[in-house]
Amino acid sequence: MQRRVFLKSGALALVTMGLSPSFLQRTVMGMSLPRAARGKTLICLFQRGAADALNVVVPFGEKAYYSARPQLAVAAPTRTAGALAAIDLDGFFGLHPSLAPFKPLYDRGLLVPVHAVGSPSASRSHFDAQDYMETATPDNKGTRDGWLNRLLAVEGTCEANCTPSSPFRAVSMTQQTPRILDGASPVVAMNSLEEFSIRGGGGDAAARLEALYRTGKADLVHGSASEMFDAVKLLRSANPLQYRPANGAAYPRSPFGQRLQQIAQLIKSNVGLEVAFADVGGWDTHVNQGGAQGQLANRLGDFSQSVAALVLDLGDRMDDVVILTMSEFGRTVRQNGTGGTDHGHAGAMFVIGGNLAAQRTVLGRWPGLEREQLFEGRDLTLTTDFRAVFSEVTARHLGGHALDTVFPGYGARQQEWLGLLPSR
Numbered sequence: 001m002q003r004r005v006f007l008k009s010g011a012l013a014l015v016t017m018g019l020s021p022s023f024l025q026r027t028v029m030g031m032s033l034p035r036a037a038r039g040k041t042l043i044c045l046f047q048r049g050a051a052d053a054l055n056v057v058v059p060f061g062e063k064a065y066y067s068a069r070p071q072l073a074v075a076a077p078t079r080t081a082g083a084l085a086a087i088d089l090d091g092f093f094g095l096h097p098s099l100a101p102f103k104p105l106y107d108r109g110l111l112v113p114v115h116a117v118g119s120p121s122a123s124r125s126h127f128d129a130q131d132y133m134e135t136a137t138p139d140n141k142g143t144r145d146g147w148l149n150r151l152l153a154v155e156g157t158c159e160a161n162c163t164p165s166s167p168f169r170a171v172s173m174t175q176q177t178p179r180i181l182d183g184a185s186p187v188v189a190m191n192s193l194e195e196f197s198i199r200g201g202g203g204d205a206a207a208r209l210e211a212l213y214r215t216g217k218a219d220l221v222h223g224s225a226s227e228m229f230d231a232v233k234l235l236r237s238a239n240p241l242q243y244r245p246a247n248g249a250a251y252p253r254s255p256f257g258q259r260l261q262q263i264a265q266l267i268k269s270n271v272g273l274e275v276a277f278a279d280v281g282g283w284d285t286h287v288n289q290g291g292a293q294g295q296l297a298n299r300l301g302d303f304s305q306s307v308a309a310l311v312l313d314l315g316d317r318m319d320d321v322v323i324l325t326m327s328e329f330g331r332t333v334r335q336n337g338t339g340g341t342d343h344g345h346a347g348a349m350f351v352i353g354g355n356l357a358a359q360r361t362v363l364g365r366w367p368g369l370e371r372e373q374l375f376e377g378r379d380l381t382l383t384t385d386f387r388a389v390f391s392e393v394t395a396r397h398l399g400g401h402a403l404d405t406v407f408p409g410y411g412a413r414q415q416e417w418l419g420l421l422p423s424r
């Protein structure tokens with residue numbers, strides 16, 4: 001596992017690296033790596049905690065939605081409903097009003113919602129459901145690697161002049177390497193591009209890190225890491241330039257917004273970034289979830305503003321980018337007694353990109369919300385396996401071919417694909 005940096009919870013862990021787009025280019029050249037050609041990039045965004053799909057993509061045309069949620073339901077769009085109503089998409093579905101930044105993307109054919117999608121596993125455990133989604137092997141706890149790491153191991157998106165060995169090929173804007181990127185292929189995980197520090201403090205951090213690499217006693221594993229350490233030293237000694245988003249994009253100052261801005265920096269730096277990952281918590285809304293306003297609304301506002309800023313910032317580079325959002329499962333159809341919703345089954349995803357085939361529609365077969373239509377009498381029924389979305393994006397955006405390896409037990413079930421992207 002060359003150049004792999006594991007970020008664990010021990011006393012010593014790599015937390016952040018300081019770099020800017022122009023410095024990154026100099027860094028790669030300084031490592032005798034040719035500048036990467038512009039290729040395809042997949043950005044995966046995980047909403048951890050189980051986002052409430054029914055208030056994210058609102059089925060306002062479904063009467064049972066309102067009877068199940070007398071306090072939490074988002075009003076149907078009407079001339080008199082105002083700004084707190086769902087934003088009409090197709091006469092049946094609407095976006096939560098806090099997702100207003102997504103509506104222009106939908107209208108331009110850059111964003112497609114997928115409803116009633118998720119894991120065929122019946123688990124309502126956050127830990128298990130996230131693990132199944134990140135390994136893409138529902139109900140199989142024995143899978144050792146994540147599906148994005150398997151993708152990196154068997155397929156590359158680089159063109160003729162690209163550099164598959166770039167240490168920045170896969171980057172997770174997280175403190176620890178997430179399960180979805182765990183595996184043998186090299187991955188970098190970091191909190192921020194603005195600083196470089198070592199937990200545990202004291203002395204010359206860079207010198208201590210280098211010594212630990214050489215003795216193999218650090219929380220950094222599998223010893224052929226000298227090339228990555230060269231990159232780390234260069235990043236450590238840099239004075240990062242101030243990044244200016246393009247096209248008037250304004251990222252929220254939240255941690256999630258800033259991580260998406262830094263993903264844009266990496267993409268624009270042409271350092272061979274193929275896969276980027278970020279996550280955001282706070283979606284486990286058992287208590288005081290709110291409807292058009294409140295806890296969930298605030299979370300959705302930050303989420304949509306951050307993603308919309310990323311799309312605007314990347315501009316025409318979105319032709320080569322797909323953003324895929326996901327959450328481990330949805331939530332119960334009926335509200336609970338504490339003003340929230342409990343762990344459910346099927347959920348919703350967004351697929352965002354400049355080269356989508358499906359435009360101005362909500363994909364996925366709608367199962368209905370009457371009691372006899374619900375999963376186990378309580379949850380939105382699954383009609384699209386999340387692996388249908390993952391595998392289609394893998395094949396049609398990244399050009400992946402070894403789908404049986406990337407998605408063991410599922411493979412290339414093209415009959416289940418939704419037509420998100422044009423054939424390559």
